[in-house]
Amino acid sequence: MDAPNSPHVMPRPMSRREALARVGAGFGLVGLGGALGSSLQGASIGAGPVSPLAPKQPQFAPKAKRVIYLFLSGGVSHIDTFDRKTLLDKYDGKPLPYETPATQFATGNLMRSPFEWKQYGQNGTWVSELFPKVAPMIDDFCLIRSMYTDIPNHPPGQLMMTTGFSRPGRPSMGSWVTYGLGSENQNLPAFIVLAPGGDNFRWSAGFLPAVYQGTLVSDIVSDPQKQVQYLSNSRLTREQQRRQLDLIQQMNHNYLGELGGAPELEATIQSMETAFTMQTAAPEVFDIRKESKATLDRYGDGDFARGCLMARRLVEAGVRMVQVYYGVKQEWDQHEDIMGHKVHARNCDPPIAALIQDLKERGLLDDTLVIVGTEFGRTPVLNLGGFQSIHNGRDHNHYGFSVLLAGGGVKPGLVYGATDEFGFKATENPVHVHDLHATCLHLLGFDHEKLTYRYSGRDFRLTDVGGNVVRDILA
């Protein structure tokens, strides 16, 4: 029987790219062809196969060309850092005057912030003693005080902030960004994750082609050879390797001739050459030991400091998206004792300030979007459940938290939105995670509803079925 609607088998205009798709070359075009319109398709028409990571034009003129996403895992307490609530001093030890919203653990009475606060910048923005280096630079940031998310637990919260969905399996923001934009540097992965380790979930490409997944580079050490998988060869000299590669390529060309043309193999020949140059190009970029002592001192020590400094070097080299994680799991998670925030702030504050400063000095901040995020905030009420030795900490709070943005077309010096007077819930101009993602994509030149990929019968996007661009924060 003939199926209704049987297609015109010959020729299918998308089919060439579709065939290339299965070998990677030009893969990004399959999903994007419809979404991005002719400018992109035009770019793809050429003699040879186009790399899926070749730079691509967004849908409209972008403000930001690259992204550095700093992620402070664990849930930074907004009311102890960037969202001062004087009422907490007044009501310290008293019950919240309205019904306490449900969070992860059982909670108790209100607790004041034990930290010192001062005003900074032209607007007199309050910042606590936990971020002494970031505080004087607060006018470089757009501070969103009205973030909210869906689930008060770490893995779903982190997935939400990084993939726009609270379960594993969706492409991460970096995957979407590189799928849309490719990368400026073909010698380096387009989307690099700097972290001491952690779960692949948060930088997986999900159903996007694997080429868009984040490449994890450990920032535990400073030696690039130990950071990037298979980067160097300790056995052969460069000359020996070149000779070896010449032999490989000679064989490949013979094989290509025998086959009478094969775009897949041509792409392999090309990427072997790229790999060869990458061996020298990548360490140059990753090696922060090349930085001056003054710079190294400014960033400070530790995984996160190394990650931030590496991030600057990587975006300078044309990497599209860099994500730096503070910690492996949930370091900023002080259920028992909020004083523990001190330790983590000491590790995070100097590198964040140094990174912004550095990007500014190099003229990179204007078109680099920097996001300082966390999975949720913390409750103004005491955390009681969860087998705590003492009750001096705060529970997860997905109803309200703060995020810092800088550069890349966001309004500097702006404080946007607000939580209620106790800092529990975002009340003024609430910004959902999808809104944040929609705004970031907008800054990169994409309508978040149109950066889509068809999988499983529907067009997926970073913002799932939500998201509104927060126009008020655009410069």
Add this chain to the structure above:
Amino acid sequence: MSFKKSLGLLLASTAIGCAESDPAEFFETRVRPVLANNCYSCHTNSKLGGLEVDSRGALLKGGKSGPAIVPGKPADSLLIKAVAQIEPRLKMPMGGSKLKDTEIADLSHWIEIGAPWPESKQLSTAVNAQKGFVLTPERRSLWSLQPLQKPSVPSVRDASWVRNSIDSFVLAKLEQEGMKPLAPANRRTLIRRATYDLIGLPPTPEEIEAFEGDNSPNAYEKVVDRLLASPHYGERWARHWMDVARYADGDGPEDKPKAKAKGARGMTFVGYGMTRDGYANTWRYRDWLVEAFNRDMPYDTFIKSQIAADLLPDQKDKTRLLPGLGLFGLGPWNTGDCVVYNESRAEERDTRIDILSKGVLGLTVTCARCHDHKYDPISQKDYYALGGIFYASGYKEYNLATASQIEQRQKYDALVKEKQVELGEFIDASAVGVAEMLAGQTTRYMIASRAILQSKTKIDSPSVAAAEKLDPETLRRWVKYLRSSERQHTYLREWDALIARGGADADAERLAGEFQKLVLSIIAEKKEADAANNEMKKHYKPDPNEAFVQLPGDLMQFELFQFKHNLIEKAIDPKKYYVWLDVVQGPPAARVDDFGKRTGIFEYKGDDLLRFYTSAQKAKLDSLEAQLETLARGPAPPAYAYVMGLGELARPSNMKINVRGNPNNLGEEVPRGFPAVLAGTAGDPLPFTEGSGRLQLAEAVVKHPITARVMANRIWMEHFGRGIVGTTTNFGVMGDRPSNPKLLEYLASRFVEDKWSMKALTREIMLSSTYQLSYGTAGPNAAKDPDNYLLWRANLRRLDSEELRDSLLFVAGTLDERLGGPGVSLNDPDNKKRTVYARTPRSAPNRLLLLFDFPDPNISLDQRSATNVPQQGLFFMNSDLMWQEAGTVASRVISEGDDKAGIEKEYRLLFGRTPAPAEIQAGLQFLAAAEKDSGARKGAWQEFTQALLSSGEFNYIN
């Protein structure tokens, strides 16, 4: 047919009989009905593609692609282009039959005359009243849902090319387009292709040569049959299914079972799916798959077992087929998210519906989770009817051991645990006892420390300890502690000031005395709180009104939630706790706090603690340790095996619709059942009432013709690189249409006829001329069909991640070919087993595999991709694996003093052929130069071999 030409024909027919009609009447009788019947269902309220077609204004405004009509210019109107279905990406009506030519002509004419649209509110109301889910005949007519009809074999001109019916279907299409297939592949190419396709490994040189020298007419048939009979066939084909099943060895991030963090009551707090045994039994499902393929289990049985093996009527079948339940039993189980209980369970169900509907039925039913499917005839009710089946089926472990074996093991485990707890408690208590004893001497330690800290000359702390009869180590700690004044508490503020200014001895005595009193009171307070908390936990009873679910590792999800999250322990004052941490005990190892690992001044562990033990305490410790050692020395009863699967809940219940997909916003209850369009019911799902309904579901799934189509297409896809339907998991409206519909019908019919034998179908495909074609990209065919949709040539493909690693080990002669068994991490350098046996945690798949497009085990895969990135080149050039295996291969071929012989041997081993003279020459030159640089013949050979293993000829199959 070109666009211009076809449109010309359409427009030509327009003029006939319509031109003189009254425009309003023409619209009402000839245009509006066409739009209403074919377009309104998608393009009114739901505005697909941003387009509405229920007013002239809306059509002029158009959708995402621009205006739908240009009045007066039908040729420029997207509406006409769409319904004429000239552009492949713009074919309307989506999912329905193409409009009749006369209807298209009417629409063209209407646009030609300026697209008049007289107002009439009546009709649009009627359309609005139809809102909601309606299974119209058009929606039911979706091609993939129709009964199987085995087509007659078409006749072809070149009958000599036809080896079996498959070829007739393929050739008929080619001839229709005036194309000729390429010549058959040579035998070396063919056996390599066949061997990889069936067992995922290269042929041996001996196998190639035997085939090349076999002149019997059934030489190739013998090869195919040999490969189908190989136990490696199951390994290769099980892995294909594992992509669909999103197989993973547990949900946790660790390669190995995670060391258990001790929670209260000995309970393990779990993250993403840790179990008591670190998912030690997942591999039983994988091995079952391997065996199912090897034994050619009929596909209908294969599917039924994976859905409902536990419910099969035949007891013998049940036991044999039970491991199949791993499809759903292995997870993901979202054990970490006890906060969002309903959401977690909803996600688990969704993944199961996803595997079942996409993987088996080729339908994207999960699109109907939040609303009726936008394209396919699947309602939200259908989704929750299926969801209810999983809602009524819980996680279940089926023990494979005898009751007495299980009992013995459990008793043993309990005894070990009891002894461990006893030992642990004894040590903890004695450590606190020591701290308590030492705390009674706090004043003396502080005063002695002050003497050392304030002395102008350097005083030796051990000599002071000896003089004062104090423990030297404890004094050393005190001095260190009191030297710095940076503390989290303020109780020593006065003391610190006194040390700084060097005050009177009497004041020092007084302050030290006060601090001793404080420490002792804190110890008492903490002990009291701990005792109360232990008592409270012991008597804790979960709220029986709350929901429960059994998860892997004996976990009651909600119990854990209530217990850990809602139980409020007695806590001491933070400032006092800081003193406790400084002086008595640092933070417990399992919960090192944010200020890092610390040891309290009076805290002693291990041998240090023994120093303070009385002889009675020592004897007690020895006895406890001896008991544990005896237990450990065994013999311990073996850990018993079990199958991870689904089981029936005692009281199966239905689901309620989750309004907009929100599991906390419940709507109408939906009986468990099967989607209406598949069951052939009027509009509601077909209800299942036997238990959870899983067995009825299994029966219904294998009865529906789409199941045969989907699997036949998948088997085809694994041989040709692309399915006849390109979207292997989507046979719905938005999926591809078959490139050769009759061929797919034929294959699916044969599949069912042959009692669902996967091997028989595979064999028929492989014996066709179509499968045996050679590769080539030149000639007139390439211009007509560059992507080979019509199969005029073979396709080229790169080895996938498993084939790559397995081949390296295979040619090196180091592959461990033993079948089955528990998964082993690929990070283990001694692991030489086939890659299908690699341990694959869901959250952290192996990086080497990922580099070569191993699928994310969180999603059910439609088809592997083969991306091309430079990091793959780095793997070839720099990885240990490549270098090692190159070394092993080299040592197999290297022969004394004769590099030419070695090169010949290596070409034979790797590529199954003799090298050309130029290749030998190049090899000799390389070896000479390499040996000159490295000074070692072996090293030169290793470099040479690594190059050959990195080459396209080794890594591609043509």
